[in-house]
Amino acid sequence: MSGPSVIIIGAGPSGIAAGYNLLHRHGVSNFTIFERADVGGTWSLNKYPGCGCDVMSHLYSFSFNLNPNWSKELCERDEILQYINDTVDKFGLRKYIHTKIEVESASWNETTNQWDVNLIDLKTGVHFTRSSQILFSCVGAIATPKDIVTPGHETFPGPLFHTARWDDSADLTGKRVAVVGNGCSGSQTVPRIAEKAAHVTHFARSGQWYHERPNHPYSAFQKWVFRNVPFAMRYLRYKIFNSADSLYYSYLDSDYSARIREQAEEGAKAYIRATAPKKYHDVLIPDFPLGCKRRVFDPGYLQALHRPNVDLVWEAVDHIDGSTLVTPSGRQEDFDVVVMATGFKVQEFLVPIRFYGVGGKELADHWKETRGAQAYGGTTVHGFPNFAIIFGPNSFPAHNSVIYTAEVQVEYACKTIVEAVASGRADIVDVKQAAEDADALDVQLKLKGTVWSAGCSNWYLNEFGRNTASYPGLASDYWMHLLWPHYQDYHLEGAHKFWRLRAIYRLLRYMVPKTVYQMVATLAALAFVLKHHSTVYSLRNFLLNR
Known part of the structure; x- marks a missing residue:
């Protein structure tokens, strides 16, 4: 097993994107995915008649595994779940996934600089603990349904x-x-x-x-x-x-x-x-x-x-x-x-798992101080080092693919946390409180006046009227925002003497080849379009207008 140890909570689209990125883009195989149900996350849990997606399937899919065999524009649950499982098998991720294992809590251990994750085997009832240097929460927002509270x-x-x-x-x-x-x-x-x-x-x-x-x-x-x-x-x-x-x-x-x-x-x-x-x-x-x-x-x-x-x-x-x-x-x-059909506990991020950071402070208490959930770039929280929340606060696209958002966040977390630890740049990566607050306040200011605050009852706003769900911009803006690590906004601790050499080695081995491939593919596509623009235009009409 190579690279720093990572625990991923959840084997839905976000967890699978995390596993793929670690293994195939960053050369990290020292990770484990724990899933309380089965592979597929929300698509495994939600199986009601008619369950489907309202984002077109060619977009509601992984960028690293496009699917030419979608049966129609908007596919339903069974086909999506099959695609997710096919992705897991295609990229060799199934051996890293442990199903029917529920995470009860996770605590940052200041002695070992690791996360101690408490779990329960839902088949045997056995409680146990696993530790890792890095923790990814990929539980999603559409995971825990609202309680049934109707009297009687x-x-x-x-x-x-x-x-x-x-x-x-x-x-x-x-x-x-x-x-x-x-x-x-x-x-x-x-x-x-x-x-x-x-x-x-x-x-x-x-x-x-x-x-x-x-x-x-x-x-x-x-x-x-x-x-x-x-x-x-x-x-x-x-x-x-x-x-x-x-x-x-x-x-x-x-x-x-x-x-x-x-x-x-x-x-x-x-x-x-x-x-x-x-x-x-x-x-x-x-x-x-x-x-x-x-x-x-x-x-x-x-x-x-x-x-x-x-x-x-x-x-x-x-x-x-x-x-x-x-x-x-x-x-x-x-x-x-x-x-x-009363919806989900979208505002109660990460429930029912309890997270404890530096000094034993619970994440729920941290968010009480900010009138609701917030995170830097929707991903990292001060006082919870080496921890990334995928599909976290204010990361929801207006009407775009959540898989796209998850991939953006996963890659940011890998570049910012995983690469820092793997290269020896730092043992601890913790976003600064001022940076988290400034980023979150900027988000709230940009959300003022949007339709999400127009007075209807929705799951974007919490009890204090704070929008903790929506991202105030285009999905492409979000990608730009998280394209590179912003280490000036992080506290890094525990640098190794030769971390720069290790960082260059990792860059050349894992990241540059893929970047060059993507650039070549993009340039080839552009050259093809310029040379055969009339054919491309006809193909466009065929694909989009039919």
């Missing part, structure tokens, strides 16, 4: 569960099913449940901006093009990335943003009116600006509202009395099954 829920005699903890033993055929919540998961699951349930009642209390979800299946010839035409997939991915990134401009506080937001809202309104039953138009169309909540690209939900066995009730569930759900207005209805 414990009295319900039938199956009652969250979409993120789908009960496979619950047969919905011929049953009366209640679905509570109309975000992405609620909108995805209602059409599928309605196909087999006797009746579905959907409880919702807030409008959503529903958009058309064209989902073109890729033909065999298109897949052949992706496999065999140089840079065809890269070009398509680039176009999708730019299109998704441009959505950010509709979320700002400017006249230009207001105009493009209004155009998008009018398009969504027209789609809702053309697709949903007329009796629901007034409640479905939101009274908040587009983007205040995450957009919903309609997976057939509005059309499903026409079904005779589907009702939309525009109220919350006040309480449950046995098999009866009661609303604030007094409406009562009996059900056989209740499905809670």
